[in-house]
Amino acid sequence: MQSLSLTSISPQLPPPILRIDGLTTEFYTPSGNVCAVNRLSLNLEQKETLCLVGESGCGKSVTALSLMRLIPEKQGGITSGSIHFEDEDLATASESTMRRIRGNKISMIFQEPMTSLNPVITVGDQISESLRIHQKLSPRQATKIAIDMLALVRIADPARRALEYPHQLSGGMRQRVMIAIALACEPAVLIADEPTTALDVTIQAQILELILELKESVMTSVLLITHDLGVVAEVGQRIAVMYAGRKVEEGPVKDVFDQPFHPYTQGLLESIPRRGASSRVGQCRGQLPEIPGFVPSIRETSVGCAFAARCKKASPQCGIAAPELTAQSTGRAVACWHPNFD
Amino acid sequence: MHDAVIEVTDLKKHFPIQRNLFTKATQAVHAVDGVTFSIQEGETLCLVGESGCGKSTAARTVLRLLEPTSGTIRLKGKDISTLAQQQLWPHRQHMQMVFQDPYASLNPRLTAGSIISEPLTNYFQIPSDKLREQVKTLLEKVGLRADSIDKFPHEFSGGQRQRLGLARALALKPSLIVADEPVSALDVSVQAQVINLMVTLQDEMDLAYLFVSHDLAVVEHIGHRVAVMYLGRIVELATTAELFNAPLHPYSQALLDAAPDAKVGAKRARKVLQGDVPSPINRPSGCHFHTRCPHAMPKCQTDSPALVAIQVDRWVACHLVAET
Numbered sequence: 001m002q003s004l005s006l007t008s009i010s011p012q013l014p015p016p017i018l019r020i021d022g023l024t025t026e027f028y029t030p031s032g033n034v035c036a037v038n039r040l041s042l043n044l045e046q047k048e049t050l051c052l053v054g055e056s057g058c059g060k061s062v063t064a065l066s067l068m069r070l071i072p073e074k075q076g077g078i079t080s081g082s083i084h085f086e087d088e089d090l091a092t093a094s095e096s097t098m099r100r101i102r103g104n105k106i107s108m109i110f111q112e113p114m115t116s117l118n119p120v121i122t123v124g125d126q127i128s129e130s131l132r133i134h135q136k137l138s139p140r141q142a143t144k145i146a147i148d149m150l151a152l153v154r155i156a157d158p159a160r161r162a163l164e165y166p167h168q169l170s171g172g173m174r175q176r177v178m179i180a181i182a183l184a185c186e187p188a189v190l191i192a193d194e195p196t197t198a199l200d201v202t203i204q205a206q207i208l209e210l211i212l213e214l215k216e217s218v219m220t221s222v223l224l225i226t227h228d229l230g231v232v233a234e235v236g237q238r239i240a241v242m243y244a245g246r247k248v249e250e251g252p253v254k255d256v257f258d259q260p261f262h263p264y265t266q267g268l269l270e271s272i273p274r275r276g277a278s279s280r281v282g283q284c285r286g287q288l289p290e291i292p293g294f295v296p297s298i299r300e301t302s303v304g305c306a307f308a309a310r311c312k313k314a315s316p317q318c319g320i321a322a323p324e325l326t327a328q329s330t331g332r333a334v335a336c337w338h339p340n341f342d
Numbered sequence: 343m344h345d346a347v348i349e350v351t352d353l354k355k356h357f358p359i360q361r362n363l364f365t366k367a368t369q370a371v372h373a374v375d376g377v378t379f380s381i382q383e384g385e386t387l388c389l390v391g392e393s394g395c396g397k398s399t400a401a402r403t404v405l406r407l408l409e410p411t412s413g414t415i416r417l418k419g420k421d422i423s424t425l426a427q428q429q430l431w432p433h434r435q436h437m438q439m440v441f442q443d444p445y446a447s448l449n450p451r452l453t454a455g456s457i458i459s460e461p462l463t464n465y466f467q468i469p470s471d472k473l474r475e476q477v478k479t480l481l482e483k484v485g486l487r488a489d490s491i492d493k494f495p496h497e498f499s500g501g502q503r504q505r506l507g508l509a510r511a512l513a514l515k516p517s518l519i520v521a522d523e524p525v526s527a528l529d530v531s532v533q534a535q536v537i538n539l540m541v542t543l544q545d546e547m548d549l550a551y552l553f554v555s556h557d558l559a560v561v562e563h564i565g566h567r568v569a570v571m572y573l574g575r576i577v578e579l580a581t582t583a584e585l586f587n588a589p590l591h592p593y594s595q596a597l598l599d600a601a602p603d604a605k606v607g608a609k610r611a612r613k614v615l616q617g618d619v620p621s622p623i624n625r626p627s628g629c630h631f632h633t634r635c636p637h638a639m640p641k642c643q644t645d646s647p648a649l650v651a652i653q654v655d656r657w658v659a660c661h662l663v664a665e666t
Contacts (some may be wrong), residue, residue: 043578055529058627095619106452170618200392201556205600209614227530230559230602257604271534273563277585286542312533321519 014112016043016190017221018067018106023091025059025066034298036062036269038245039081041325044189049215049222051232051253052210054242055295055299060225063242064191066091067223068108069098085189089277104134112196115175123177124150124162134185149180153210173204177211186218193225208212208235229272232256238331241265244296244306247325250308261341264307267291305337313338345419346380346552347517348404348539353377353413355403359623367623373399375574376413378649384544386551386563388582390597391571392619397549400522400571405437406430414416418517426452435465438511442523444503448495454481455491456508459514481533485539505539512543520552525560537564558601562586562657567655569659570594573622573630574633576649581656590658592635629661 018089037059044050052060065071083090110116127140127149150158153176196204215222236253249262260266270289293310308318317337325335355374358367373396382386389397402408415423421552422433478488484505511519524534555561569584578591581660589595596615617634617647620626626633632642642663649659
């Protein structure tokens with residue numbers, strides 16, 4: 001059977017730092033409510049890297065925004081479920097509580113380093129802002145720490161760079177600044193929403209390595225949201241796969257990659273071209289196994305399993321009722337009527 | 343030996359920077375700086391590199407969507423690099439383009455039918471019932487339903503739109519298709535469908551592809567040969583198998599090392615390349631890569647290495663490789 005990999009967690013460990021229970025997030029539209037995240041339950045253990053994976057529109061970014069309560073109230077919000085962090089329930093916490101937590105205990109790195117920095121404020125001031133607000137440091141102290149943070153994310157000549165504006169920095173450096181902002185208050189949880197998607201591969205490798213190193217030195221837990229399974233294989237300890245707003249599979253990365261239980265996970269892993277294909281004689285330029293069809297719109301509500309229309313294992317049962325997430329061995333769970341156990 | 347569909351020799355594309363209206367441009371962005379390659383019938387040449395290395399500019403200049411600064415482009419033996427637009431027009435039907443963003447590259451006000459028939463009506467006079475038949479055949483060829491001919495782009499998903507873009511490019515039965523990151527805007531599960539379709543179409547129609555991508559796994563899957571670009575120059579050109587098994591140029595090595603692979607456990611001793619790509623305006627002297635190269639020698643700072651053939655079908659521009 002599968003052995004527990006080194007990276008997974010032994011049974012007696014402190015309680016998870018973040019416990020999401022039955023989270024449902026809906027958006028209000030003229031044609032009724034649209035459910036973007038559907039009864040999602042997820043635990044983020046202490047000091048782990050959990051990867052939330054799925055295609056565009058599956059609800060992974062909305063999950064992150066829900067955790068931070070960053071969805072504009074007029075457009076949508078959490079309609080049920082809870083998010084336990086320390087002694088608070090973030091799903092119902094007041095705005096002032098959230099202000100105390102955001103950027104301080106839970107912080108976030110966004111996908112677009114080009115657009116998520118303020119273009120008219122120097123990067124040094126943007127880093128020191130959260131220090132001045134949350135830790136009540138004097139401007140002088142905050143600036144000093146901001147420069148230290150820039151050095152920590154390995155920006156050369158940090159004292160000079162702190163006085164520069166975002167447009168003077170390259171994409172990779174801007175993402176480093178984002179990381180410095182996120183980690184300035186030494187948060188307990190770091191949410192990284194596609195942190196390397198907008199970057200080149202050589203820069204991506206630098207940034208991933210940096211996030212992992214800082215995770216060790218600052219002792220944070222990381223929730224990494226990505227669509228890139230290559231990134232997951234490289235940095236993740238556990239993986240949670242989402243499809244059409246629901247979690248369909250969860251488990252240690254190695255086990256899930258070795259033997260995906262859900263046909264969707266299996267299809268995803270098979271359909272990406274693998275490196276090393278050219279050294280396998282005869283395999284080159286063959287047909288890739290593909291998942292037929294396309295991702296359903298979240299407006300289409302289905303009674304059954306959302307993946308049934310694209311699934312090769314689908315049976316009449318799949319069209320009638322949506323499978324519940326059921327726990328399997330060694331920390332794994334899958335939501336499927338016909339999981340692949342052999 | 344097949345005939346080359348396209349032969350590009352020492353192609354350059356510089357964008358002058360005019361600081362203000364009254365002074366002459368003194369500096370230029372050297373986006374493409376002396377690129378040479380050729381593509382045979384039924385062959386895929388992939389251009390890879392980081393953003394800003396000039397791969398998209400090279401692709402567009404080959405199609406004369408951008409005017410080349412110098413160099414020659416021979417399409418089926420005919421030099422098209424200096425032809426006036428009017429003389430170029432008959433040659434355009436042999437080379438078509440597929441764009442990256444399937445949302446932005448289709449006119450939202452035209453139906454699928456009119457999008458695909460536009461190139462046909464531009465070149466030929468076809469009665470409307472015959473035209474409709476041709477368009478339906480094309481739709482089916484790219485795996486769309488023939489009855490979707492009257493739908494508008496917004497009624498299609500991303501993958502279907504990219505199929506529509508392919509159908510438009512195939513309408514004139516071109517010899518060369520330039521595809522600029524055709525799958526990078528698509529969902530992972532849909533990417534495979536479009537890649538498979540492109541391979542099938544190539545085998546059926548003997549198409550030559552110039553495939554621009556930054557995704558090395560896709561390149562390894564679809565490419566016959568790969569050209570690695572850095573700051574406007576090709577630093578290595580080799581068959582896919584040779585390049586991926588044993589990259590020779592230090593930049594190719596770093597690029598392959600950096601790309602994540604969806605395999606767990608295989609922890610590679612990764613050499614993370616330090617620093618960013620230098621600006622294409624103030625490029626480093628000598629070998630452009632020497633500022634980031636782990637093996638840089640004094641010579642690299644002064645002399646620019648030429649792209650030399652070290653084996654059949656294998657070209658490298660590096661002093662280190664040339665010496666050994």
